[in-house]
Amino acid sequence: MPILRSHQLKKDFQVGETVTKVLKGVDLTIEEGEFVVILGPSGSGKSTMLNIIGGIETITSGELYYRDEPIHEMKTKDLIEYRRKHIGFVFQFYNLLPNLSALENVQVAAELSDHPLDAGEMLERVGLADRKEHYPSGMSGGQQQRVAIARALCKNPELLLCDEPTGALDIKTGEEVLTLLTEYNKEHGTTIIMVTHNVLIAQIADRVIHFRDGVIGEVEHNEHPLHPGEVKW
Numbered sequence: 001m002p003i004l005r006s007h008q009l010k011k012d013f014q015v016g017e018t019v020t021k022v023l024k025g026v027d028l029t030i031e032e033g034e035f036v037v038i039l040g041p042s043g044s045g046k047s048t049m050l051n052i053i054g055g056i057e058t059i060t061s062g063e064l065y066y067r068d069e070p071i072h073e074m075k076t077k078d079l080i081e082y083r084r085k086h087i088g089f090v091f092q093f094y095n096l097l098p099n100l101s102a103l104e105n106v107q108v109a110a111e112l113s114d115h116p117l118d119a120g121e122m123l124e125r126v127g128l129a130d131r132k133e134h135y136p137s138g139m140s141g142g143q144q145q146r147v148a149i150a151r152a153l154c155k156n157p158e159l160l161l162c163d164e165p166t167g168a169l170d171i172k173t174g175e176e177v178l179t180l181l182t183e184y185n186k187e188h189g190t191t192i193i194m195v196t197h198n199v200l201i202a203q204i205a206d207r208v209i210h211f212r213d214g215v216i217g218e219v220e221h222n223e224h225p226l227h228p229g230e231v232k233w
């Protein structure tokens with residue numbers, strides 16, 4: 001059974017009198033353990049799709065299943081529970097709590113989980129063994145994103161959602177973050193869906209789903225995904 005499956009998923013946003021159709025019938029299937037990149041231009045609905053998968057946004061019509069759980073039928077309370085149990089989220093701008101240390105940022109997330117991994121070990125895993133007591137303002141963008149990844153992973157999620165996770169980073173730091181994510185996917189089998197507008201990043205994915213104007217276009221399978229270190233950035 002796929003870990004995630006949508007059928008004719010639609011999302012409209014209403015602002016005042018104006019209704020904007022953002023997702024126009026998305027049929028998506030994600031298999032367990034895949035590293036999938038959703039690639040598309042700005043405004044094509046990628047973040048909206050990811051937020052729906054993560055239970056942050058509601059669905060206008062259509063179906064979305066997490067394994068055999070119908071996400072489209074869930075109300076807010078169930079969506080929060082679904083998200084807490086299964087989903088890790090990494091954003092472009094880290095979203096760390098500024099008044100907490102790196103370790104505390106990760107611990108806060110771990111406390112919400114039924115089966116958390118050790119927060120300190122998670123920070124060591126992302127290469128921040130010597131930064132545990134540092135505050136976000138005292139860390140580089142790359143370090144902050146590593147904390148955010150440790151925070152997402154310490155709840156041991158089955159599905160990790162990443163929205164332009166390297167969008168605010170320089171090339172070298174971005175490559176390191178992508179290496180961390182691909183290695184974690186290979187070692188732990190955690191399913192990863194990453195959305196990006198950067199065509200180069202698509203080369204590291206098992207599968208590339210092209211998004212344009214609220215629907216899926218082409219789908220590419222990469223027989224031999226590149227290691228982030230092999231990409232000509």
Ligand code: ADP
Nearest residue numbers: 013015020022041042043044045046047048049
């Ligand atoms: P992408 O991530 O591919 O750049 P988004 O999913 O962020 O695309 O946005 C797709 C479209 O949906 C844009 O036109 C955006 O303005 C609109 N949109 C996104 N979120 C909202 C919202 N909360 N209210 C109204 N319109 C929104």
Ligand code: MG
Nearest residue numbers: 046047048163
């Ligand atoms: Mg976006």
